[in-house]
Every structure is written in C-alpha cells, then in structure tokens.
Amino acid sequence: MATVVTAPKHFHGTLEILKAVEAQVAALQLPDASGPLFQLVRLYDSSEIDKAFGDTLACRQQRLCFILPGRVTFQRESNGRTMIVRKELTFALLICDTDRRTGTAAVFGGPNNQGTLALHDQVVDALTGQHLGFFEVCLAPDDGDDITVTSKDDSDSGRKGWFQSFATAAGKSGVGIYG
DSSP: OOEEEEOOOEEOOHHHHHHHHHHHHHTOBOTTSSSBSOSEEEEOOGGGHHHHHHHHHHOOOSSEEEEEEEEEEEEEEEETTEEEEEEEEEEEEEEEEOOSSSSTHHHHOBTTBOOHHHHHHHHHHHHTTOOTTOTTOOEEEEEEEEEEEOOTTSOSOOEEEEEEEEEEEEEEEEEEEEO
16 A cells, blocks of 8 residues: 655745735735725625626726636646646736716726726736745736626616736645655
C-alpha cells in the first residue's frame, strides 16, 4: 500500500483574495487626488449578477466598481513521485460611470466625468502585477469589453460600463507519494 505524504498547503482563500481586490480598488484615487476613484466598490456573489447589473441603475453614485467572482481551477503536474497542484481563480470588475445629460461623457469622459475608458485604464494599470500581500498571487488582466446596462422594461436609458476580467494564481500544494 502506498503512503501519501502531503506538504503544507499554500492555497489562498478565494474570498480572502477577492476582499483584498476590493480593498485595493476602494483605495484608488482620482488622477488629481481629489477623492476616491470609485464612490462605491462592492463584492457580489456570482449568483447575484442580475442584482449587480440592477444596482448599477438604482445606485445614485456616479462611479461604481462591482467585483464578481469567476471560476476557480486547479492544474496538476506530476514529476516522478511528486504531484504539484496549482490553484487559479478569475474574477470580473463591472466598472461604471454616469452622464445623465448626453451619455457620451460616461464613456469618453468630460468636465464632470472620468469616463469608463479612463476608469478602466486606471484600474488595469493599478491591479496588474499586484500580489495583494499573498505569496504566489499575481493579478493579470484578461478580456474586457464595454457594456450598456439597461432596465428590463426600458424605463431607464441605461448606464455605460466596462466589464473587465482578471485571473490570478492562488497558491500551490505539493504532494509526494511513496510506496
């Protein structure tokens, strides 16, 4: 019968990482340092994606960033009598700005708006490569796309946003099999 010897596990908790992302995003400042980049930063459960989109319309804050968890995957690689398991997780940021007058400043910016493109660029620059205080965590952007969030009954003209995906390693564990 084989004996399994397990090395200490170094997987980081998914919620721990997402809360660290939330804190990092909440700490971002406007380019002129006159205040926070986002007036509201919130973590949503992936089952609440409809609620997150609805909240972008209901919220009166101009600049929002909602964090939505994605997938958690594990990759295994064997080398002789050792198996290494690596954890990776994904999450998305729903970044919104509002221009209730013309709508274009919500995307491109204007006298009273940063615009979703500028907000997106600043967030991607700030988060890319961040370790968030964890060993073997390094945030990397993935695909992103502009979106318009509208109400189901078209009672609201909508809110412009950017949906940006990120991925990160989230630790590894080594297992040795001896027999």
